Amino acid sequence: xxxxxxxxxxxxxxxxxxxxxxxxxxxxxxxxxxxxxxxxxxxxxxxxxxxxxxxxxxxxxxxxxxxxxxxxxxxxxxxxxxxxxxxxxxxxxxxxxxxxxxxxxxxxxxxxxxxxxxxxxxxxxxxxxxxxxxxxxxxxxxxxxxxxxxxxxxxxxxxxxxxxxxxxxxxxxxxxxxxxxxxxxxxxxxxxxxxxxxxxxxxxxxxxxxxxxxxxxxxxxxxxxxx
Numbered sequence: 001x002x003x004x005x006x007x008x009x010x011x012x013x014x015x016x017x018x019x020x021x022x023x024x025x026x027x028x029x030x031x032x033x034x035x036x037x038x039x040x041x042x043x044x045x046x047x048x049x050x051x052x053x054x055x056x057x058x059x060x061x062x063x064x065x066x067x068x069x070x071x072x073x074x075x076x077x078x079x080x081x082x083x084x085x086x087x088x089x090x091x092x093x094x095x096x097x098x099x100x101x102x103x104x105x106x107x108x109x110x111x112x113x114x115x116x117x118x119x120x121x122x123x124x125x126x127x128x129x130x131x132x133x134x135x136x137x138x139x140x141x142x143x144x145x146x147x148x149x150x151x152x153x154x155x156x157x158x159x160x161x162x163x164x165x166x167x168x169x170x171x172x173x174x175x176x177x178x179x180x181x182x183x184x185x186x187x188x189x190x191x192x193x194x195x196x197x198x199x200x201x202x203x204x205x206x207x208x209x210x211x212x213x214x215x216x217x218x219x220x221x222x223x224x225x226x227x
Contacts, residue, residue, distance in 0.1 A: 014214075016183050017221060018048050029082035037174055037223060038116040039109070047071050047109055048220055055102030058206045062096040065200050094197055095204045104210025106182040109220075113175050120172050123165035124179040130161050131184025132192075135215075139189040143200050147193045148211020153187040155215065162226055174223040181219030187214050 014064025025045055037044055055077060114121060136155045139149040155177075190207045197205045208216060 003051075014052055016215060019053060021045060021048070021221065021224065033095040034169075037109070037178060044109075044224070045183050049106060051105045051217060051220065054105050055099060055209065055217075058204060058209055059099040059104075060095035060097045062213040063070040063093050064096060065093055067142065073081065094199065094200070094202050096194070096202055097152075097206045097209070099206045099209030099213060101208070102206070102213035104187060106185075106208070106216055106220065108181055110179045113179060114132050117172075117175055120175045120179070123162075123167065123172065123176045124183075127158070127161035127165050127176050127180030128183040128187070131157050131180045132188040133184050134175050135188030136192050139193060141193065141196050141200055142211060143202070145210045146197065146200060146202050146205040149185065149189045149215055151214040151218060153215065154181045156221050157181070158184065159222050162223070176227045177226050178220060178223035181223065182216055185215050189215075 020046055027040055039047065049198065106157040113123070131154060135154055137151050138153050139147050142148050156178040158181030161180050162175075165176050166173040186208055189212045
């Protein structure tokens with residue numbers, strides 16, 4: 001299933017942020033930061049690019065009975081505007097899907113980080129619990145879209161826990177921040193609110209998409225800059 005999780009303007013903003021990171025990468029300013037994530041610099045950069053483009057791709061996993069579809073095409077919440085995928089509406093049901101850019105790619109990066117840097121496991125586990133709690137408290141159901149959270153809360157909280165739980169090792173801070181931000185957002189915003197999806201009248205409820213993708217994507221940016 002292909003659709004934009006947010007309006008094109010926001011996609012341009014995210015793309016410009018990635019382009020800025022690429023410029024810093026090419027002049028060698030943030031090579032160490034990418035390495036701190038446990039990924040070769042260019043591999044980490046391209047992972048962010050794939051995450052951005054992958055935000056358009058959703059893999060259906062289930063279908064649940066829901067309320068009547070909302071009558072509007074865009075929704076504003078937390079200062080962001082999201083496009084309701086009305087063209088995918090099918091009666092009163094909601095398709096539950098997994099977003100490639102906001103869930104699958106970030107989870108693969110988390111697995112890679114833990115594989116090459118297992119020393120961050122304890123800090124990342126505790127950090128994930130903290131981010132999960134904060135994100136779950138701030139997440140809100142949005143009619144027609146699914147679950148959304150303020151876009152800056154996951155990266156800010158992840159950056160704080162990454163710094164506090166790094167054990168004084170700067171190269172651990174970004175790894176813990178990334179894992180905590182990604183897993184905490186997916187668990188706190190999406191997985192812990194699956195039971196509320198039937199109330200929203202959303203054609204598609206995408207895990208890691210729409211209102212949670214921006215927080216997960218910015219978490220990756222913050223994790224890089226944190227190092």
